[in-house]
Amino acid sequence: xxxxxxxxxxxxxxxxxxxxxxxxxxxxxxxxxxxxxxxxxxxxxxxxxxxxxxxxxxxxxxxxxxxxxxxxxxxxxxxxxxxxxxxxxxxxxxxxxxxxxxxxxxxxxxxxxxxxxxxxxxxxxxxxxxxxxxxxxxxxxxxxxxxxxxxxxxxxxxxxxxxxxxxxxxxxxxxxxxxxxxxxxxxxxxxxxxxxxxxxxxxxxxxxxxxxxxxxxxxxxxxxxxxxxxxxxxxxxx
Numbered sequence: 001x002x003x004x005x006x007x008x009x010x011x012x013x014x015x016x017x018x019x020x021x022x023x024x025x026x027x028x029x030x031x032x033x034x035x036x037x038x039x040x041x042x043x044x045x046x047x048x049x050x051x052x053x054x055x056x057x058x059x060x061x062x063x064x065x066x067x068x069x070x071x072x073x074x075x076x077x078x079x080x081x082x083x084x085x086x087x088x089x090x091x092x093x094x095x096x097x098x099x100x101x102x103x104x105x106x107x108x109x110x111x112x113x114x115x116x117x118x119x120x121x122x123x124x125x126x127x128x129x130x131x132x133x134x135x136x137x138x139x140x141x142x143x144x145x146x147x148x149x150x151x152x153x154x155x156x157x158x159x160x161x162x163x164x165x166x167x168x169x170x171x172x173x174x175x176x177x178x179x180x181x182x183x184x185x186x187x188x189x190x191x192x193x194x195x196x197x198x199x200x201x202x203x204x205x206x207x208x209x210x211x212x213x214x215x216x217x218x219x220x221x222x223x224x225x226x227x228x229x230x231x232x233x234x235x236x237x238x
Contacts, residue, residue, distance in 0.1 A: 003059065004057040004058065004059050004071070004073065005026050005027055005028065005029060005057065005058060005059070006026070006027040006055060006056075006057060006075060006109070007024040007025065007026040007027070007032070007055065007056055007057070007058045008024065008025045008053075008054070008055050008109070008112060008113065008116075009022055009023070009024055009049075009050065009051065009052060009053075009054050009055075009056070010023045010024060010025055010031070010092045010095050010096055011023040011052075011092060011093075011096055012036070012050050014040065015035055017040075018037070018038050018039070018040045018041040019035055019036060019037045019038060019039060019040060020035075020036050020039055020040060020050055021033055021034070021035055021036075021066070022034050022035075022036050022050055022069070023096060024058065025095060025099070025108070025109060025112055026058070026109075027109045028104070028109075029102075029104065030099065030100075030101075030102050030103045030104040030105065030108075031095070031096075031099045031100065031101050031102065031103060032060070032067060032101070032102070033065065033066050033067065033101060034058070034060050034066070034067045034068065034069040035066060035067070035068050035069065036049075036050060036069045036072070037068070037069070046072060048074070049072050049074055051077065052088065052089070052092065053077055053078040053079075053080060053088055053116060054074070054076075054077045055074075055075040055076045055077065055113070056072045056073060056074055056075055057072070057073045057075055058071065058072045058073075059071045059072075065101055065102070078116045078117065078119075078120050079120060080116075080119065080120055083125055084119050084120065084122070084125060086224060086227055087119055087125050087128070087129055088116065088119060089223075089224040089227065090129065090222060090224040090225065091112070091115065091116070091119070091129075091132060092224075093222055093223060093224045094132075094133070094136065094213075094217065094222075095112065095136075097216075097217040097218065097220075097222075098136060098140060098213075098216050098217050099140075105139050105140060106139070107139055108136075108139050111132070111135050111136070111139060115128065115131070115132045115135075118131075124196075126196075126202050126205075126206070127196035127202075130191075130196065130202075130205045130206065130209055131194060131196070133209040133212075133213060134191065134194065134209065136213075137209070137212055137213065137216070140216060142212060142213070142215060142216045143212065144164070144169040144170060144212065145169055145170070146170070146188050146189070146191050146192035147189070147192050148170075149162065149169075149170055149171065149172055150165070150168045150169030150170050150171055151171050151172060156170065156185040156188055156189055157185045158184070158185045158186040158189060159184075159185065159186070160172060160184075160185045161173045161182050161183065161184055161185065162182065162183055162184075162185060162188060163181055163182045164181055164182075164183065164208065164211055164212065166211070166212070166214065166215045170183075170188065181211065183204055183207075183208055184204075186201075187201045187204045187205070187208075188208070191205060191208065
C-alpha cells in the first residue's frame with residue numbers, strides 16, 4: 001500500500017527492542033495492524049506519531065494480517081484531559097473489541113473522528129459515550145429497532161415497559177417493573193431520538209447500551225473502566 005491513507009491510532013504495544021505494533025483505524029480499510037520500526041529508539045523523530053488520539057497519513061506493505069508501515073505523516077491530534085481522557089481510552093478499547101481486523105464498515109472512520117471532537121469539547125461526557133455506543137451498534141448492525149416492539153411491530157408506548165432480548169429486540173412486559181433488562185418506553189424512545197436532555201435516564205441508557213453491546217464485544221471487563229474507577233477512588237480519598 002504505497003498511497004497515503006488517513007488513519008487514527010487506536011493502540012500500540014512494544015515489539016522487539018525498538019519497534020511497536022500499532023493498531024489503526026484506516027479510512028476505507030478498517031482496522032489495520034502495522035509494525036512501526038525504530039519508534040522506541042532514543043531520540044526517535046516519529047515517537048509523537050504513536051500517541052493516542054493522533055491522526056496520521058500512513059502507508060504500508062505486506063499481505064498478511066500484520067503489515068509493515070512504510071511512512072507516516074502527522075495530520076492532527078485531539079487533546080483530551082481529565083475524565084475525557086479516560087473516556088477516550090474507552091472509545092479506543094471499544095473499537096478494538098467491536099471491529100475485526102480488516103473489517104470495513106461504512107461511516108465508522110467518520111464516526112470515530114466526529115465523536116473524538118465532541119468528547120474534547122463536551123461539558124457532559126456521558127451523553128457523548130452513549131451516543132457513540134448507539135452509533136457504533138448501528139454501524140455494526142447490532143442496534144435493535146428502538147421504535148417498535150419486536151413481538152408485533154407496534155410502535156413503542158412511552159408509558160409501557162419493554163424487555164430487551166439481544167436475539168429478538170424489544171418485547172413488551174405486562175408488569176411495570178424496571179429492571180436491568182426492562183426499560184420504559186419513554187427511555188427507549190429518547191434513545192431512538194438521540195435525546196440526552198433528561199439526566200434521570202442516564203443510568204438506564206448505560207444499562208441498555210451495555211446489554212446491547214454484549215453480543216458484539218463479549219463480557220470481558222474493559223481495562224479503561226478500571227482506570228476510570230481507580231481515578232474516582234483516588235479523588236474521593238484525597
